[in-house]
Structures are given as structure tokens and as C-alpha cells.
Amino acid sequence: MKGAHIAVDAVTHTYRRTGKAAVADISFEVRPGEALALVGRSGCGKSTLLHIMAGLIIPSQGGVLVDGLRVGAPSPKWVVMFQQPSLYPWMSVAQNVALGLRFTGRRREIAARVPELLRLVELSDYADRNVQDLSGGQQQRVALARSLAPSPEVLMLDEPFSALDAFTRGTLQRDVRRIAKDLGITLVLVTHDLAEAVVMADRAAVLSANPGRLCEMVPIDLADRDNLRSPEYADARNRLAAAYEKAAGRELTRFADPAGEDHPLPSSPLAKPASAT
Numbered sequence: 063m064k065g066a067h068i069a070v071d072a073v074t075h076t077y078r079r080t081g082k083a084a085v086a087d088i089s090f091e092v093r094p095g096e097a098l099a100l101v102g103r104s105g106c107g108k109s110t111l112l113h114i115m116a117g118l119i120i121p122s123q124g125g126v127l128v129d130g131l132r133v134g135a136p137s138p139k140w141v142v143m144f145q146q147p148s149l150y151p152w153m154s155v156a157q158n159v160a161l162g163l164r165f166t167g168r169r170r171e172i173a174a175r176v177p178e179l180l181r182l183v184e185l186s187d188y189a190d191r192n193v194q195d196l197s198g199g200q201q202q203r204v205a206l207a208r209s210l211a212p213s214p215e216v217l218m219l220d221e222p223f224s225a226l227d228a229f230t231r232g233t234l235q236r237d238v239r240r241i242a243k244d245l246g247i248t249l250v251l252v253t254h255d256l257a258e259a260v261v262m263a264d265r266a267a268v269l270s271a272n273p274g275r276l277c278e279m280v281p282i283d284l285a286d287r288d289n290l291r292s293p294e295y296a297d298a299r300n301r302l303a304a305a306y307e308k309a310a311g312r313e314l315t316r317f318a319d320p321a322g323e324d325h326p327l328p329s330s331p332l333a334k335p336a337s338a339t
């Protein structure tokens with residue numbers, strides 16, 4: 063597997079139903095094998111942009127190029143994982159993973175590839191289990207294995223861990239980044255969770271809302287992503303929080319909690335009623 067280069071070129075999109083631009087004039091590149099997070103407050107157009115990058119929405123203006131080819135429809139070269147793993151409940155874990163190969167006409171590879179994928183997501187012991195008997199985190203691992211089955215060059219994630227508990231989420235965040243890096247594939251992640259962006263991404267594209275525009279690209283250079291107490295981790299979180307708040311049009315003092323949460327200080331504008339901001 064290898065990662066694809068993505069170029070988002072002056073993308074603007076207006077949904078017909080509302081007639082208002084959801085995202086406007088957005089351009090950036092994602093390098094092969096890079097992990098990029100799209101962050102910004104609710105409604106700023108993160109999912110719209112990801113769906114455009116995946117070929118699920120054709121933008122009103124501009125376009126997306128993957129390795130120089132214009133994206134016009136979904137493709138096995140890139141896969142999207144959503145919050146709901148959307149597994150077939152009457153099938154086993156192995157059968158669900160094999161679907162990724164059946165759908166792309168690669169049935170012959172199933173026998174060799176499914177055990178390999180289950181090893182990758184650490185579910186080898188669950189191959190014959192019914193997916194209904196798995197936890198939410200394990201179901202997302204099945205969905206991940208199914209997504210990786212056709213050897214995509216880009217893995218796109220639309221808040222896939224937001225329904226999971228904090229511990230499971232943290233484990234999956236690290237595992238998905240490690241797997242993407244080991245395979246060399248490009249990762250694009252939509253999240254409203256700044257901690258998730260810091261743990262998973264090499265850079266974060268911070269969007270402002272109404273319409274969604276690219277405000278800032280924040281580099282996240284961390285030597286050790288397992289150490290949530292390192293000064294580098296706190297620094298990356300603070301820089302991202304500052305860019306996020308700037309994009310949201312608010313100035314806010316935040317402090318980073320090494321345990322992983324951002325807390326507005328009592329004197330911050332966010333602690334006051336909305337009318338006072």
C-alpha cells in the first residue's frame with residue numbers, strides 16, 4: 063500500500079436546499095502518508111469538505127485531485143469510516159471484513175487477506191464471532207479492517223470514535239494512526255475533539271464557519287504521542303486551541319489538562335452566558 067497525494071483546489075459548495083455556501087474557497091494539500099485533521103466548531107463544514115474529498119458530494123465550484131486525478135465519485139482508492147460502523151449483524155467478523163474485497167471484485171484474495179487484516183486490527187480471536195456480540199470499539203475495528211481490505215491509498219474518518227468511551231477512543235486513535243503510518247496510507251480525519259486531532263494528526267486544518275473557510279494550518283510535531291504529559295503535547299494542544307478559538311471568533315484563555323481535556327478558565331468568555339460574549 064502507499065499513500066495518495068490530495069489537492070483540494072478552491073472548493074466552494076452550496077447545498078441547493080439552503081442556497082447558502084457551506085464551505086467557500088478552500089484550498090490545501092495533503093502529502094502522501096500524512097495524517098490531516100479537519101477541525102472547527104459544529105456546522106463549519108468539516109463533513110461537507112470530507113464528503114467532497116471522498117467524491118460523495120460534487121462541489122459547486124473547484125475540485126479535489128487525488129494523485130492528479132479529479133475526484134468525481136467514490137473509489138476503492140479511498141475509503142470513508144463513519145461514526146456508525148454499519149456492519150451486517152447476521153454475518154461473522156471475518157465475513158464482514160471479506161465484504162471489502164467482495165465489493166471490489168477481489169474474492170480470490172479473501173482467504174489470505176482476511177486473517178492478515180484481523181491480525182492488523184487485533185481481532186484474530188474473534189474471526190468467527192457474530193459482530194452483534196462485539197463491543198462498540200471492536201465493531202469499529204471490524205469496520206476498519208473492512209475499509210483497509212481493498213488496500214486504499216487514503217483513509218477518511220468522519221468522527222468515527224465519538225460514540226465510544228474515552229478509554230476505547232484513546233486506544234483506537236493511537237491504533238488507527240499507527241496502522242495508517244505502518245501501511246503508509248494518507249489519513250484525513252474530521253473531528254471536533256482537539257485532543258483527538260493532536261493524538262492522530264501531523265497537521266490540523268482549522269476552519270471558521272458561515273461559510274466554512276480555511277483559517278489556519280497548525281503543524282503537530284510530536285516525537286511521542288503516547289505521552290500526554292509531555293510539554294510538547296501541551297504546546298501542540300494550546301496552539302491548536304488558540305487557532306480554533308481564533309477561527310471561532312473568540313479569544314479565550316485555556317489551559318491544557320495533561321489528562322486530556324481542555325477546560326475554559328472561570329473568567330473566560332465561554333464561562334459566561336452567550337449574551338455576554
Ligand SMILES: Nc1ncnc2c1ncn2[C@@H]1O[C@H](COP(=O)(O)OP(=O)(O)OP(=O)(O)O)[C@@H](O)[C@H]1O
Nearest residue numbers: 077079080084103104105106107108109110111254
Ligand atoms: N444535506 C444538507 N443540506 C443542506 N444543508 C446542509 C446539508 N448538510 C449540511 N448542511 C449545512 O452545511 C453546513 C456545514 O455542515 P457540516 O455537516 O458539513 O458541518 P460540520 O462542521 O461537519 O458539523 P458537525 O461538527 O456538527 O458535524 C451547516 O450549516 C449545515 O446545516
